[in-house]
Amino acid sequence: MSIELGNRMRDLMRQHGITQSQLAARSGTTQPSISKYLSGDREPTANTLANIATVLHTTSEYLLGLPESSVDTPFGRIKAYCERHGGDLSEQETREIIIALLAARGKGDRDGIHRQ
Template sequence: MRALMTKYGITQAKLAAYAGTSQSSISKYLSGTQEPNANVLANIATALHTTSANLLGKPEPTIVTPFGFIKEYCARHGGELSEAEVSELITTLLKAREKRNDQTR
């Protein structure tokens, strides 16, 4: 958690505000003396661009499809993408489909 906070420049105070908890609670989570409830954990994961499972050191759950991780990530973090990023993602997917269709003709 601390490494992700550093990576994204998120202070304990900012993380606490985003997660809906206190800065002292974040400090306790970091020291391992307290664990967040499920809602706070989910909010922390979103703020740190990861999943609750990752923060807990568990294997990432995936939707059972060849693109499950990507779909799951987009569902969780899609709201954070700019319009340009959404457009680029859609364009990339459409180009890949077009390329596949051209190859099967």
């Protein structure tokens, strides 16, 4: 099991002032599970890891100690930002981003997505 994952989670929890209970509630898991991830006794499922990364404003790759390959491109920076902060966006902000992307590709109206 990964002590590295636990260390990275712990550092980010400290940085953002998040307790184990808060992380569990926000990521859809339990406090005992978070405790096991932190100690390296258990690893989260991919979905739980993604939720934890979102709450901690990071990526699954970072938590696992993997290289974040695409961050050095404009797309990578946008994608990384969305992964880290997407949960902080309102429904309207999310909709506006999607509409802007589709409009830039000329597909907005064709796909039935309209501005409100």
